[in-house]
Amino acid sequence: MIIIGEKINGSIPSMGKAIQEKNESYIVECARKQTEAGATYIDVCASVPEEIEVETLKWLIDLVQNVTDVPICVDSPSPHSIVAALPFCKNVGLVNSVSMEGDKIDIIFPVIADTKWECIALLCDAKGIPTTVERRLEVFDDLMLKVEEYKIDPSRLHIDPLVETLSTNGSSLTTFAECTREIKKRSPTIHVTSGLSNISFGLPVRKLINQAFMVLALGAGMDSAIIDPTNRDLLGLIYATKALLEQDEFCLEYIGAFREGLIGPKAG
């Protein structure tokens, strides 16, 4: 399971405040905790005006790299900021993200084509998020043409089929799951990921919706997720679900996570 630690994101109010106030210790602590919780990547999203985005990303990436070797997931809605921020990273990491919207792909793919950088790709285009499974898979097929054109191995891609808000769209999960199954069928080595907290917007006890989504999405074949790895309940569910899906032989990873104190009741 690929876990992209989501906490260093300026659009989260407490983190936005820390970034604005240049609260280095808060940010470093977030990087350290996510590392300890087993994050595969640490997402870094400044969420500041574009004029100061690159310098803010550099400052954040430097801070994170001072305390951890976990690779960075460079996160920005601007492809230009992403390209500018890649050289700040000591290790090869993950780009978050491209889509078929505008010229994002044509700005980012040439830069990462001959590297080992991985990349998140969202299944939306210039018209927004396609409402049907069929239309979303059409976007996937268009995307794969670009992937071939730039000779990027599918195993370097994390497809985000996109989750809409359940409170305004009842078929949010079923659409996601169907897309995931079909994508895995068409391209078995590709990763499927999700920034899942969108799904529970507007509903009470959001974490229950998030948890149920996680289990169902893993069942459909999702193998990467943008989450808070220090959320023990969610992390525990991931390990348990992987074991149930025959993706954890002899449940050794589940047991190991328990022994390391990552899941289950907190010791002491």
Added chain:
Amino acid sequence: MSKIEEIQSAVETGKKKIVIGLVEEALADGLNPVDILNQGMIEAMGNIGEKFKTGEVFVPEMLVAARAMKAGVEILKPHLAGEQHTSIGKFIIGTVEGDLHDIGKNLVAMMVEGSGFTVIDLGVDVSPEKLIETIKENPDCRVVGLSALLTTTMPSLNRAVAAITEAGLKTQVKIMVGGAPITQEFADNIGADGYAADAASAATLAKEMIAA
């Protein structure tokens, strides 16, 4: 409970079929259609908005309430004499150029409509030119709502407000802005007339703007 109170309660709880039945009964009883609309439905949506702000009700409940009201209004329409009774004003809404995120925009459109406005929804990725054209086509429209969800589309919000101002249309319309990264401070800086943090607040603000 009076018939109108019953309608209000049925709208608030989103019972579409019951609302339709009650509105038909109320009309048969000879109740004034304008009272049914204002006291029965618009007030119900106002209550829902207040409860949403305090966290008592949730987004799907807002949706079913709006759907129930819409069904009731359809029954009412033939009995209302002309537009002036069914609408308290026009409201133009859209997401700014480059922004495709419309969940919040749709919720605002729904709540503003529920509070009695006629909503002209321009959808997503709306250019300043399109906004100006629509404002000019609707000289009786006095409120425009614009949203941006990304830090990268915030400048687009700035441009839209500037374009409307430069076109000299700020004497006609007031502009409210919103979206996840938007703050009151940002709204003030770009010269917008107001900021709303959620759909219910937007509806309240729209009413204040036409009252001012």
